[in-house]
Amino acid sequence: MASRSESHQQIVERIAADVRELRSHGVPVHIYKGGEHHFVPLPGDARFRSRPIDISALDHVLSIDREQRLAVAEPGVSFARLIEQTLAQGLLPIVVPELEGITVGGAVAGCSVESMSYKYGGFHDTCVEYEIVGGDGTVHRCSRENEADLFEMIHGSYGTLGILTSVTFRLTEAKPYVQLEYRTSRTFEAFEADMRAQMAAADVDFIDGIVHGPDQLVLCVGRFVDQAPYLSNYRWTRIYYRSTGERSEDYLTTRDYCFRYDTECHWLTKTVPPLEWRPVRFAVGKLFLGSTNLIRWSRRLARVLGMKKRPDVVVDVFIPSRRFRDFFEWYVAEFAFYPLWIVPYRMPQPYPWLCDELVTRQNDELFIDCAVYGKVNNHPEVDYSELLERKTHELDGIKTLISRNHYTRESFWEVYSRPNYDAAKAKLDPHGVFPNLFEKFHRVS
Numbered sequence: 001m002a003s004r005s006e007s008h009q010q011i012v013e014r015i016a017a018d019v020r021e022l023r024s025h026g027v028p029v030h031i032y033k034g035g036e037h038h039f040v041p042l043p044g045d046a047r048f049r050s051r052p053i054d055i056s057a058l059d060h061v062l063s064i065d066r067e068q069r070l071a072v073a074e075p076g077v078s079f080a081r082l083i084e085q086t087l088a089q090g091l092l093p094i095v096v097p098e099l100e101g102i103t104v105g106g107a108v109a110g111c112s113v114e115s116m117s118y119k120y121g122g123f124h125d126t127c128v129e130y131e132i133v134g135g136d137g138t139v140h141r142c143s144r145e146n147e148a149d150l151f152e153m154i155h156g157s158y159g160t161l162g163i164l165t166s167v168t169f170r171l172t173e174a175k176p177y178v179q180l181e182y183r184t185s186r187t188f189e190a191f192e193a194d195m196r197a198q199m200a201a202a203d204v205d206f207i208d209g210i211v212h213g214p215d216q217l218v219l220c221v222g223r224f225v226d227q228a229p230y231l232s233n234y235r236w237t238r239i240y241y242r243s244t245g246e247r248s249e250d251y252l253t254t255r256d257y258c259f260r261y262d263t264e265c266h267w268l269t270k271t272v273p274p275l276e277w278r279p280v281r282f283a284v285g286k287l288f289l290g291s292t293n294l295i296r297w298s299r300r301l302a303r304v305l306g307m308k309k310r311p312d313v314v315v316d317v318f319i320p321s322r323r324f325r326d327f328f329e330w331y332v333a334e335f336a337f338y339p340l341w342i343v344p345y346r347m348p349q350p351y352p353w354l355c356d357e358l359v360t361r362q363n364d365e366l367f368i369d370c371a372v373y374g375k376v377n378n379h380p381e382v383d384y385s386e387l388l389e390r391k392t393h394e395l396d397g398i399k400t401l402i403s404r405n406h407y408t409r410e411s412f413w414e415v416y417s418r419p420n421y422d423a424a425k426a427k428l429d430p431h432g433v434f435p436n437l438f439e440k441f442h443r444v445s
């Protein structure tokens with residue numbers, strides 16, 4: 001019987017052969033990884049009309065090295081399955097995106113942020129090596145030492161440069177529980193000062209924030225602990241994000257802490273109010289709640305009821321911390337959707353996929369991820385998705401591409417580095433088997 005790594009190699013060779021085959025027919029392709037996607041479905045979305053390259057068999061953890069605190073996983077492994085295996089050895093990936101179904105490959109090629117990001121950046125910043133199948137069917141092994149230019153460009157390439165087939169990443173020691181402290185500020189100034197103070201504190205492991213309203217800004221500070229006097233459970237009838245506005249402290253298992261936002265998919269359940277009613281959750285919660293269920297049901301309903309021309313706004317924008325106050329004042333006055341998720345994010349070094357001029361203007365290593373989940377966008381005169389993108393651009397911020405995008409080709413490459421992207425594309429996908437980054441996110445027929 002082939003070992004896991006032998007069958008891994010066999011699958012990678014099969015995928016490489018498929019890519020070469022389709023390239024020889026000049027057929028554009030997209031990556032089929034199985035499971036649910038974590039981006040907003042758009043009417044007339046052309047992204048999945050090309051031929052699929054099926055990589056769904058790549059969904060295993062290949063190794064966990066406790067000594068080295070390193071793990072190797074195939075891209076289709078969900079973080080829920082991954083941490084089950086790492087926690088069994090008292091370890092945790094350093095950045096664990098909050099939704100159970102997000103995969104290792106999607107977190108690298110797309111985006112990822114979590115409450116350790118204030119120290120470590122995104123999940124990809126904790127990675128040390130990628131195995132990639134290029135658009136010409138060549139298999140690359142790249143790292144900061146080998147083909148470093150390609151290694152650094154894979155993050156945020158959204159499947160337009162090549163196919164990740166395995167990822168090696170660092171792990172950290174984990175304790176069985178997390179003690180949570182909710183620190184409420186009534187003003188932005190007090191909140192920002194407290195956030196910066198907690199970021200400097202040595203005994204803190206996790207920091208994020210929930211803005212419940214302009215005068216109720218809650219900083220959620222987490223610490224690993226070995227014992228817990230009690231444990232709360234938000235996986236069924238109780239609602240996590242609300243608890244942060246009602247309590248000053250809480251205790252969760254480390255697994256439940258990692259996925260504390262999963263049951264409501266942050267607070268997307270707000271868009272279907274009965275899903276926040278206790279009796280309804282008691283009766284049918286298991287069927288409808290949980291990010292994978294919610295995303296699956298929203299896709300099914302969209303097929304039956306038709307998709308909104310302007311889906312609700314669901315997007316993360318990373319604002320240079322020096323402009324956080326400007327953003328927040330604008331947000332309260334012009335956007336005013338709550339809760340707003342706040343995650344401090346330290347960029348270990350300027351990402352080479354960002355335009356040099358933008359990096360110079362940003363002149364900041366700390367960014368504040370301000371995430372909107374579910375603002376209805378049907379105002380006759382205002383397109384809130386476009387409004388948020390424009391404001392982010394004005395403040396030299398970065399918007400994730402998971403939702404609607406309104407850039408012109410010029411404004412897009414004022415954010416993304418065209419020279420670095422084209423150089424990576426020429427090496428990894430010289431024949432353009434995968435769509436170009438701008439085209440992939442601006443092709444809606």
Ligand SMILES: Cc1cc2nc3c(=O)[nH]c(=O)nc-3n(C[C@H](O)[C@H](O)[C@H](O)COP(=O)(O)OP(=O)(O)OC[C@H]3O[C@@H](n4cnc5c(N)ncnc54)[C@H](O)[C@@H]3O)c2cc1C
Nearest residue numbers: 037038075097102103105106109110111112113158159164
């Ligand atoms: C409602 C919602 C809530 C979210 N909340 C969070 C959050 O709390 N924290 C967070 O970090 N992120 C969050 N995200 C963003 C999400 O993490 C990213 O969109 C992530 O990229 C999704 O990964 P996925 O595994 O679901 O992959 P997909 O959504 O399927 O793919 C994401 C991108 O990666 C590419 N890709 C996937 N696998 C591979 C591969 N093997 N090789 C090359 N390219 C590949 C795809 O082509 C696609 O462009 C959220 C997104 C949504 C829609």
